[in-house]
Amino acid sequence: MRQGACSFGLWKVAVDYDDTVIHRVRFMRTAPEGPVPIQFTRFLAGKRTTFAPLTSAAVSGDGKYAQIYREVSRIPYGETRSYGEIAAAAETHPRVVGNAMARNPTPLIVPCHRVVASDGSPGGFSPDPDIKKNLLQLEKTTSRRLFS
DNA sequence: ATATGCTCTAGAA
């Protein structure tokens, strides 16, 4: 297993991976040095809208969380869905979706930042909700640029 | 068995 990190604003994005399988992604203040797949730096620079062919280890399996992560992975770049909508698609309760997002081992790959509350407010994000806002902002401006 | 959570809806105020 390899590990590395890149920057996103004030934060470091630490990535644990093997070949094209991403095991863990974390936002931290300081992170171990090392290379990350090019998809990360390009995505975070607004120069890429997908992580393909990278995949998250969290989407495989038959658990309820894996189902939820698969549904979340379907949300297109620049769009959002509510916790309730994801819950309906995965046939579970909205709070379970909240739990799954809170424990998402691979944010970005499984775009949990695109899941917002039903009234459009951002909802939570650890370690800092601002990261979620920044990611949504990045996707909004990037998708607008790609469409001009 | 109980506590917890990045929620949601309905009904009261």
Add this chain to the structure above:
DNA sequence: TTCTAGAGCATAT
């Protein structure tokens, strides 16, 4: 319209 209460369910402890 804003606020509160409780439903509802997978996981962690």
